[in-house]
Amino acid sequence: MTRNDFVNENAEKMCKKGYALIGFANEDLAIVRKKGKYGFINTMVEEVTPIKYDSVSDFENGFSIVKIKNKYGLIDTTGKEITKIKYDVFWSFENGFAIVCINKKWGFIDTTGKEITEIKYDLVWNFKNGFARVDLNSKWGFIDTTGKEITEIKYDFVCDFKDGFATVCINDKWGFIDTTSKEITSIIYDDVSSFINGLAKVKLNGKWGVIDTTEKKITPIKYDYIGDFINGFAKAKLNGCWGFIDESGNEITDFTYIEANDFENEYAKVKISVTGKIDKLGNFTPLN
Numbered sequence: 670m671t672r673n674d675f676v677n678e679n680a681e682k683m684c685k686k687g688y689a690l691i692g693f694a695n696e697d698l699a700i701v702r703k704k705g706k707y708g709f710i711n712t713m714v715e716e717v718t719p720i721k722y723d724s725v726s727d728f729e730n731g732f733s734i735v736k737i738k739n740k741y742g743l744i745d746t747t748g749k750e751i752t753k754i755k756y757d758v759f760w761s762f763e764n765g766f767a768i769v770c771i772n773k774k775w776g777f778i779d780t781t782g783k784e785i786t787e788i789k790y791d792l793v794w795n796f797k798n799g800f801a802r803v804d805l806n807s808k809w810g811f812i813d814t815t816g817k818e819i820t821e822i823k824y825d826f827v828c829d830f831k832d833g834f835a836t837v838c839i840n841d842k843w844g845f846i847d848t849t850s851k852e853i854t855s856i857i858y859d860d861v862s863s864f865i866n867g868l869a870k871v872k873l874n875g876k877w878g879v880i881d882t883t884e885k886k887i888t889p890i891k892y893d894y895i896g897d898f899i900n901g902f903a904k905a906k907l908n909g910c911w912g913f914i915d916e917s918g919n920e921i922t923d924f925t926y927i928e929a930n931d932f933e934n935e936y937a938k939v940k941i942s943v944t945g946k947i948d949k950l951g952n953f954t955p956l957n
């Protein structure tokens with residue numbers, strides 16, 4: 670049955686029952702209002718839920734967020750209340766979990782309605798790659814999808830895990846942890862990038878270098894700037910001039926260029942006194 674068919678065939682029945690059609694939550698359920706309250710009916714104009722809610726959302730991934738007296742909860746497509754209607758804030762599900770709030774404290778529920786954490790955190794972020802960032806008493810850490818705190822809640826700030834590692838900060842110094850919560854580097858750097866293909870850029874005393882996941886220095890920490898590795902190479906700046914390094918830390922060019930672009934395929938555009946291109950061996954060819 671199309672939506673137009675539903676309206677045409679059931680208008681009289683809905684009118685007799687006092688329903689005002691608000692919209693369609695999915696192909697099988699319609700949102701209706703009656704005496705200022707909202708609920709759901711099916712295609713037979715039968716109530717799937719009592720028409721008792723102050724607001725309802727469309728069904729997303731099989732769930733609707735409903736509201737009564739400024740409290741929120743969750744129902745499924747059968748009308749069953751999966752949670753109590755008790756939350757002050759209820760976010761949509763993302764990656765299998767929803768963020769909820771009671772009395773300005775935050776936590777998570779899963780799709781069964783189970784609270785996987787105490788509702789105790791001052792701030793939380795959605796799960797990414799199996800972990801969520803949580804803030805308690807102005808300190809940050811991580812929980813896993815069971816709600817277990819996998820780190821101490823001790824960091825001034827943390828970033829999401831990427832490629833198995835997360836950047837963390839204490840006293841304005843940065844470092845890295847792995848998914849077992851082990852600090853794989855010292856927390857000493859002024860700035861860091863995320864690990865990509867096992868390499869991360871780190872800044873110390875105003876200079877940049879590259880480390881691997883064991884904190885081995887792939888390059889000295891001596892550069893004014895290091896770009897992202899693209900096609901295996903990164904442009905870098907040293908003493909005001911540009912050159913290139915590879916993922917092994919080798920300088921494939923002298924640092925003599927006044928301008929440099931990232932590699933595109935086999936070449937990178939550069940400029941000394943004239944504009945040219947270099948190949949992946951560092952050979953320079955002038956451009957006309």
